[in-house]
Amino acid sequence: MSSTRVLVLNSGSSSLKYQLLDMADSARLAVGLVERIGEETSRLKHTPLTGDGAERERTGPIADHEAALKAVAAELAADGLGLDSPELAAIGHRVVHGGLKFTEPTVIDDAVLAEIERLVPVAPLHNPANITGIRTARALRPDLPQVAVFDTAFHTTMPEAAARYAIDVATADQHRVRRYGFHGTSHAYVSRTTAELLGKAPEDVNVIVLHLGNGASASAVRGGRCVDTSMGLTPLEGLVMGTRSGDLDPAVIFHLARVGGLSIDEIDTLLNKKSGLIGLCGDNDMREIRRRVDEGDEQARLAFDIYIHRLKKYIGAYYAVLGRVDAIAFTAGVGENAAPVRAAAVAGLEELGLAVDGELNAVRGDEPRLISPGYARVKVAVVPTDEELEIASQTYALVGRHEERLRRMGN
Numbered sequence: 001m002s003s004t005r006v007l008v009l010n011s012g013s014s015s016l017k018y019q020l021l022d023m024a025d026s027a028r029l030a031v032g033l034v035e036r037i038g039e040e041t042s043r044l045k046h047t048p049l050t051g052d053g054a055e056r057e058r059t060g061p062i063a064d065h066e067a068a069l070k071a072v073a074a075e076l077a078a079d080g081l082g083l084d085s086p087e088l089a090a091i092g093h094r095v096v097h098g099g100l101k102f103t104e105p106t107v108i109d110d111a112v113l114a115e116i117e118r119l120v121p122v123a124p125l126h127n128p129a130n131i132t133g134i135r136t137a138r139a140l141r142p143d144l145p146q147v148a149v150f151d152t153a154f155h156t157t158m159p160e161a162a163a164r165y166a167i168d169v170a171t172a173d174q175h176r177v178r179r180y181g182f183h184g185t186s187h188a189y190v191s192r193t194t195a196e197l198l199g200k201a202p203e204d205v206n207v208i209v210l211h212l213g214n215g216a217s218a219s220a221v222r223g224g225r226c227v228d229t230s231m232g233l234t235p236l237e238g239l240v241m242g243t244r245s246g247d248l249d250p251a252v253i254f255h256l257a258r259v260g261g262l263s264i265d266e267i268d269t270l271l272n273k274k275s276g277l278i279g280l281c282g283d284n285d286m287r288e289i290r291r292r293v294d295e296g297d298e299q300a301r302l303a304f305d306i307y308i309h310r311l312k313k314y315i316g317a318y319y320a321v322l323g324r325v326d327a328i329a330f331t332a333g334v335g336e337n338a339a340p341v342r343a344a345a346v347a348g349l350e351e352l353g354l355a356v357d358g359e360l361n362a363v364r365g366d367e368p369r370l371i372s373p374g375y376a377r378v379k380v381a382v383v384p385t386d387e388e389l390e391i392a393s394q395t396y397a398l399v400g401r402h403e404e405r406l407r408r409m410g411n
């Protein structure tokens with residue numbers, strides 16, 4: 001392909017994050033973010049990474065996603081990176097929920113878009129924003145291949161035993177209730193990169209990936225394929241997160257409704273937005289929590305301990321699921337930066353072959369690295385995730401195959 005650029009779009013309900021990459025050398029050409037779309041105080045931050053690379057910021061009302069993408073296009077054009085450039089090969093969209101249907105990145109046509117819309121009932125918070133982003137980008141460049149890269153796709157290899165909840169099968173199937181998992185592009189990228197770090201092929205390596213950001217999820221990856229993950233029907237299940245509770249007895253919900261008098265929407269907000277670390281101690285930023293812990297704050301200490309306890313339970317569970325573990329990889333904002341979290345999560349697990357070297361753990365860096373001592377049977381890795389690069393790579397590879405197929409069909 002002579003066109004080697006890919007624009008990656010990640011559309012939220014009131015935001016649009018983007019990166020323009022050149023897949024000839026995986027270089028980032030520009031990155032940016034439009035926030036508070038639809039408000040008076042919208043803000044566009046754009047950083048060209050060619051030339052002087054100075055960040056530009058614009059504030060003022062941006063009415064909707066269409067206006068946001070047009071504003072982004074204008075910024076890119078000002079850097080000579082316009083969306084009308086023949087060098088742009090494709091646009092890659094992050095789509096949160098691909099259900100069972102989308103096991104791979106997919107070139108978007110009307111039928112694919114209709115299927116993503118059909119999934120809105122299982123992803124009411126996320127898919128509508130993704131759909132808006134896709135529609136807007138297609139309107140702007142109808143001739144350009146647009147690819148959907150699904151957060152759920154990497155987890156579609158989970159066996160039924162891991163993916164099904166133990167509830168009535170007919171009811172579950174009727175309402176598409178099962179465990180889908182999220183953060184898939186990150187789990188895919190990090191498990192593959194961990195194998196590379198060990199100097200092995202992904203097929204030969206079993207990895208537990210701990211994606212610890214504001215949202216957090218764990219996955220068990222056997223030979224490059226996901227066999228279990230901690231998020232379920234929605235991103236609420238599993239680990240303690242910044243604002244989400246993660247696992248709890250489902251009867252807590254009945255109790256809060258019947259005894260506490262809370263509505264379903266109030267409980268939804270409580271568990272998704274006001275629980276996890278912020279619910280436990282009023283802060284969801286691990287830096288602030290560690291600062292408070294170091295000052296002797298008991299509430300922050302308890303929040304930290306609950307966070308670590310849950311993390312350990314998942315490490316143990318996935319160790320058992322995999323049988324043999326070659327490496328545990330920490331990633332995302334907390335996993336990449338919070339040495340105390342990594343040390344505490346692995347503390348006391350020497351019998352499982354797990355250990356962290358204090359000095360290696362304290363080193364900061366942007367590169368994938370091992371933090372376990374040489375003797376550790378199970379390696380512990382820190383692998384900075386790069387979801388945009390993964391979306392761009394998958395988009396670019398798919399568009400290459402797609403064009404090849406079209407060429408062959410034409411001959």
Ligand code: AMP
Pocket residue numbers: 212213214215242284285286287332333334337338
């Ligand atoms: P993410 O969702 O991957 O962007 O991660 C965001 C979270 O990472 C923040 O809420 C912080 O809790 C955490 N984080 C970022 N930098 C640090 C740091 N230096 N130390 C501890 N936690 C951090």
